[in-house]
Amino acid sequence: MQKVKLVEEVINTIQSGDILMVGGFGLVGAPLTLIDELTRLDVNQLTIISNNLGEAGKGLGILLRQGKIKKAIGSYFTSNREVGDFYNQGKLDIQLMPQGTMSESIRAGGAGIGGYYTKTSAGTELAKGKEVREIDGELYVLEKPLKANVALVKAAKADKLGNLVYYKTARNFNPLMVTAADYVIAEVDEIVEVGELSPEEIVTPHLFVDAIVESKLILKKEGVVSK
Amino acid sequence: MSKESQELISKRAAAELQPNSIVNLGIGIPTLVAKYVDSSSVYFHTENGMIGVSELTSEDDFDPSLVNAGKLPISEGIGASYFNSGESFAMIRGGHVNVAILGALQVDEQGLIANWAIPGQNIMGVGGAMDLLSGAQKVIVTTNHTSKKGESKIVKKCTYPITSLRKVDLIITELAVFEFSGGHMVLKELMPGVSLAEVKDKTEANFEISDSITILC
Numbered sequence: 001m002q003k004v005k006l007v008e009e010v011i012n013t014i015q016s017g018d019i020l021m022v023g024g025f026g027l028v029g030a031p032l033t034l035i036d037e038l039t040r041l042d043v044n045q046l047t048i049i050s051n052n053l054g055e056a057g058k059g060l061g062i063l064l065r066q067g068k069i070k071k072a073i074g075s076y077f078t079s080n081r082e083v084g085d086f087y088n089q090g091k092l093d094i095q096l097m098p099q100g101t102m103s104e105s106i107r108a109g110g111a112g113i114g115g116y117y118t119k120t121s122a123g124t125e126l127a128k129g130k131e132v133r134e135i136d137g138e139l140y141v142l143e144k145p146l147k148a149n150v151a152l153v154k155a156a157k158a159d160k161l162g163n164l165v166y167y168k169t170a171r172n173f174n175p176l177m178v179t180a181a182d183y184v185i186a187e188v189d190e191i192v193e194v195g196e197l198s199p200e201e202i203v204t205p206h207l208f209v210d211a212i213v214e215s216k217l218i219l220k221k222e223g224v225v226s227k
Numbered sequence: 228m229s230k231e232s233q234e235l236i237s238k239r240a241a242a243e244l245q246p247n248s249i250v251n252l253g254i255g256i257p258t259l260v261a262k263y264v265d266s267s268s269v270y271f272h273t274e275n276g277m278i279g280v281s282e283l284t285s286e287d288d289f290d291p292s293l294v295n296a297g298k299l300p301i302s303e304g305i306g307a308s309y310f311n312s313g314e315s316f317a318m319i320r321g322g323h324v325n326v327a328i329l330g331a332l333q334v335d336e337q338g339l340i341a342n343w344a345i346p347g348q349n350i351m352g353v354g355g356a357m358d359l360l361s362g363a364q365k366v367i368v369t370t371n372h373t374s375k376k377g378e379s380k381i382v383k384k385c386t387y388p389i390t391s392l393r394k395v396d397l398i399i400t401e402l403a404v405f406e407f408s409g410g411h412m413v414l415k416e417l418m419p420g421v422s423l424a425e426v427k428d429k430t431e432a433n434f435e436i437s438d439s440i441t442i443l444c
Binding site for chain 2: 006015025026028029051075077078079083084087090094096097098099100101103106107108118119120121122123124125126139166167168169170171172173174175176217220221
């Protein structure tokens with residue numbers, strides 16, 4: 001099975017109304033090339049599950065400006081001031097989640113778990129409308145799994161089977177998101193032959209990955225640049 | 228808040244850290260605490276997926292893919308490790324992080340903290356604040372004593388939305404250090420040059436005064 005694909009080709013997997021998971025903590029570990037290609041794709045009504053919505057006019061912030069995003073699920077949108085503007089104008093739904101709950105819900109989504117109880121957010125506004133249960137004398141909130149149609153993730157290296165290794169704090173949500181979507185596209189800086197990665201160093205085993213593309217845009221000291 | 232006040236607070240918070248402890252620093256003043264700690268004596272955890280955070284040695288020499296939770300560049304200490312966000316928050320919620328140092332909008336006399344949302348404004352971010360409160364073994368709040376409007380941030384009851392039902396353990400401001408003991412807020416230390424009268428004047432919360440109150444100098 002040929003998993004190595006062209007960005008222009010594989011991006012067409014995404015359809016209007018899809019739920020997408022997009023890796024990254026801000027721009028660090030975000031699949032910048034796939035996001036850039038998505039800005040040229042004629043889709044709308046997307047639900048984006050990502051920690052942030054990029055920055056104003058950067059990364060996922062471009063998709064927001066283009067009006068392609070219907071709903072954003074994440075933990076910290078403060079870094080893009082335009083998110084509040086779109087929300088106030090009724091152009092964007094927001095589901096704010098504690099970061100640990102968001103990551104655990106993605107893990108649950110990928111692991112076939114139907115829900116779990118966490119102490120996080122119990123007694124706060126973010127627990128409103130959720131089932132609360134006392135377990136061993138403490139209050140826990142029922143959280144449901146998150147799943148997506150397509151996950152766009154970033155890794156440092158892939159072999160042609162789709163085994164992935166990550167780089168420093170660019171790992172973040174990526175290894176969780178690969179497990180929780182129907183179709184997973186991994187953007188990587190380097191593609192190597194099968195056997196070149198040590199089995200011990202592989203973080204994401206290949207069964208989670210459907211397509212591999214090589215990055216064209218990368219994050220450098222000066223910002224997002226062409227590779 | 229002045230640089231001197233920030234330095235005073237972060238130095239005092241640094242003195243709380245036991246050797247070999249796992250410490251998570253929030254955004255703002257908490258981040259400055261690292262400057263006053265030998266990073267080979269404690270292990271700094273950052274929720275975006277690393278233990279062994281070390282300060283940058285030079286401002287020009289940084290890796291854009293190596294950042295802390297405030298998205299500021301950091302460096303890799305000896306013995307550092309990386310992990311995904313799920314594992315990182317399992318460490319936090321699971322009680323494996325010894326100390327979290329967090330900023331606050333308000334802390335009340337019960338020890339409840341509000342540090343993520345302002346009433347009447349859009350709530351756009353929560354990050355890892357609620358998770359850290361629910362799981363860190365000890366929570367230290369570092370904050371200026373009063374808001375920019377001059378209102379006390381140490382209040383009788385939080386009027387801003389609380390972050391957790393879990394109560395904090397210690398509050399460090401530029402004026403004083405309070406600890407919570409037996410459900411009461413207790414004034415433990417006065418910062419250099421600060422009088423008890425000033426602390427009483429700028430604190431809305433009711434507090435007890437420790438028998439062994441220390442005046443720092």
